[in-house]
Amino acid sequence: MSRSVDLKTQVISVNAPSAGHRDDRDIFATLPIKPQERYKFLRSIGFGGMKSVLLVFDSDTGREVAMAIMPDFRERPRADLERFVREAKLTAQLEHPNIVPVHDLGVDSSGSPFFTMKFLHGQSLASVLRRLKKEDPETVHRFSQLRLLQVFIRICNAIEFAHSQGICHLDLKPENVNIGEYGEVLVLDWGLARSLNPDSPVASPNVEDVDANGHVKGTPGYMAPEQIRITHEHPVGFASDIYALGGILYAMLTLSNPLAALPMEEILRRTVSGEIAPPGAAAPDDRHVPAALEAICQKAMALNPDNRYQSVAELREDIFAFQTGYVPKAENASPLKHAGMFLGRNRLIVLLLLTLILAAALATLAYYYFDAIR
Known part of the structure; x- marks a missing residue:
């Protein structure tokens, strides 16, 4: 049974500011204050980065939702507070069937920020790939290469x-993809996302998000080279996401993260130098990697952004081409390969033509045979 919890005192565990006290954390002053009785705490779901996620019951809508909070928001720098609110507003603007929806954004009576999202069932893509690697029978049955x-x-x-x-997005990886029990696919965790539109109300500050080592924040193995070695020639942008999509495809083909099991600095070094083994060489011996998919993966993960797909649509179209028996552009196939794929797509027609030709040849031979013996 659910129980009502004072989010102000039991979940956030911070004291409200004294009367009349104001500081730069009043960035949330324009956000609505929600009555504490609206949300009933059920359990903790997890935590990571700068936020924790709780499962709560929304008494207004009568449903369970996930609530993201910043338990230590008073100790956080202003940039973290802005990033938290920006993530919520940015995600809320991305209304798409494959993006996790945000339901609510506000502060509790203590001034602690929160936002609520769809509570996700199912499992992450990372979990699916781990189970496939362990050859879990149910997962192998459910998640073929086609799936x-x-x-x-x-x-x-x-x-x-x-x-x-x-x-x-700038932090695409299998851990940030949720696969629902009924086939739903949702991309989540937009905490590092940035808007490239300077006029956007959720535009990112004109600075890079960097860690203590001077690297742009992200996940090694899926981060594009330009996220590690920042240059004016190749700024972080859409091409960085395309590289990460190639990394996800690499993981699907090999059941391992790109450059897995290497020390962090070695992963970063090989990323910026492009020293990544082709998927076919990194996959388990019993896992076939089609040449076309390997070519698609390598094009998406090209060291130079100019050599990658120039849009996600181009990448997706090459996947469609593979699925429907055409040669992906990334493969740069010979005319002979195109001819072979054409024959493969039109097996019945080719078989029918060959049958008709053979029948005509036999009929011609029979005619001349009987004509000769008359």
Whole structure:
């Protein structure tokens, strides 16, 4: 049974500011204050980065939702507070079937920020790939290569839409993709996302998000080279997401993260130098990697952004080409390969033509045979 919890005192565990006290954390002053009795705490879901996620019951709508909070918001720098609110507002603007929806944003009576999202059932893509690697029978049955490519296309759909709104995700990886119990695919965790539109109300500050080592924040193995070695020639942008999509496809083909099991600095070094083994060489011996998919993956993960797909739509179209028996552009196939794929797509027609030709040849031979013996 659910129980009502004072989010102000038991979940956030901070004291409200004294009367009349104001500081720069009043960035939330324009956000609505929600009555504490609206949300009933059920359990903690998890935590990571700068936020924790709770499962709560929304008494207004009568449903369970996930609530993101900043338990230590008073100790956080202003940039973190702005990023938290920006993530909520940015995600709320991305209304798409493959992007996790945000329901509510506000502060509790203590001044602690929160936002609520769809409570996700199912499992992450990362979990699916781990189970496939362990050859879990049920997972192997459910997630064939065809099924994984369908998931990948839905991820592409989400990112293509975000790009159309001028927004980059910048932390795409299997852990940030949720696969629902009934086939739903949702891209989540837009905490590092940025808007490239300077006029957007959720535009990112004109600075890079960097860690203590001077690297742009992200996940090594999926981060594009330009996220590690920042240059004016190749700024972080849409092409960085395309690289990460290639990394997700790489993981689907090999059941391992790109450059897995290497020390952090070695991962970063190989990323910026482009020293990544082709998927076919990194995949388990019993896992076939089609040449076409390997070519698509390598094009998406090209070291130079100019050599990658120039849009998510181009990447997705090459996946469609593979699925429907055409040669992807990334493969740069010979005319002979195109001819072979044409024959493969039109087996019945080719078989019928060969049958008709053979029948005509036999009829001609029979005619001359009987004509000769008369």
